[in-house]
Amino acid sequence: MAIISQLYATLADLAELGPPFSIIAMKTEAERLRALRAGSADVALYLRKRHTLPLAVLMEEVTPSGLASGSAEASGDPEEAFDAWVRVSTGGAVSGGATAVQVSNDGGYTWGTARTLPSSGAITVGPMTIxxxxxxxxxDSVRVRAGVDYSLRQAAVAIAAYKLVYNRGVDPESRDGQELRTLYEDAIATARAIGEDEGRLEGSADATPALDEAGPRWTAHANPWDFVTGGYIGDDT
Incomplete structure (x- = not known):
């Protein structure tokens, strides 16, 4: 299925790189996804000036935890940012067909209902088979992540957070509101700079590497909500 508007950041990115989860949790998962897709589309508007879209999506990690007597593998070809954390809720031998798992799409903040594993042990989560x-x-658990250039992920999160809660739960005149606005403007500036050749994507992030479009990674803070003062949104101390 073709992706109309490629997603550059996931619900987990929004939870981990965006405002405190208590703020974004006021919105439904569907609302958060719409904001992330809108933020990604805003970034793409600038990238189209110089880059051929869609961007390449690279598998980042398949991270198991526990699994002392078991194993987990992931296969698939995601066309946009992807993050799923699958944990075992009912243990036992997989071949017995009685084990069950839960899936989190937001980095472990919330978990879905239990899903019974078939005796084959394979379940489909989005575009991936685990x-x-x-x-x-x-x-026991495994986390599977795929994404685009990290700077674009940060930009999409900042724009999505602004669209999601600015004047819709956060007072624009408050410190939180002002920080949201500043990060939104910084994200737009980052996207504009990359689109105008003032900043460059990591080479492997481009879906058309044969074209001379890419270069060193354009990356800001590890967490764009980590300010010089060390404070975070919601922290007025």
């Missing part, structure tokens, strides 16, 4: 084998224990 296959468990062996014997699983409760809270």
């Amino acid at each position: 296959t468990f084998s062996g014997t699983l224990a409760v809270n």
Whole structure:
């Protein structure tokens, strides 16, 4: 299925790089996804000036935890940013068909209802197939992530957060509102700079590397909500 507007950041990115989860949790998952897609589309408007879209989506990590007597593998080809954390809620031998897992799309802040694993151990999560084998224990888990250039992910999160809560739960005149506005403006400036050749994407982030479009990664803070003062949105101390 073709992606009309490529997603540059996930619900987990919004939870981990955006405002405190208590703020964004006021919005439904569907509202958060719409904001992320809108933020990604805003970034793409500037990238189109110099880059051929869609951007390449690279597998970042398949991170198991626990799984002392079991294993997990992931396969698939995501066309946009992806993050799923799958944990075991009912343990046992996978071949018995009685084990169950839960999926989190927001970095472990919330978890879906339990899904029984078939005896094959394979479940589909978005564009990925995750296959468990062996014997699983409760809270064994695996996290699968794929994404675009990190600077674009940060920009999409900042724009999405602004669209999501600015004047819709956060007072524009408050410190939080002013910080949201500043980060939104910084994100637009980053996208504009990349689109106008003042900043460049990491080479592997471009879906058309044969064209001379890419270069060193354009990256800001590890967390764009980490300010010089060390404070975060919601922290007035």
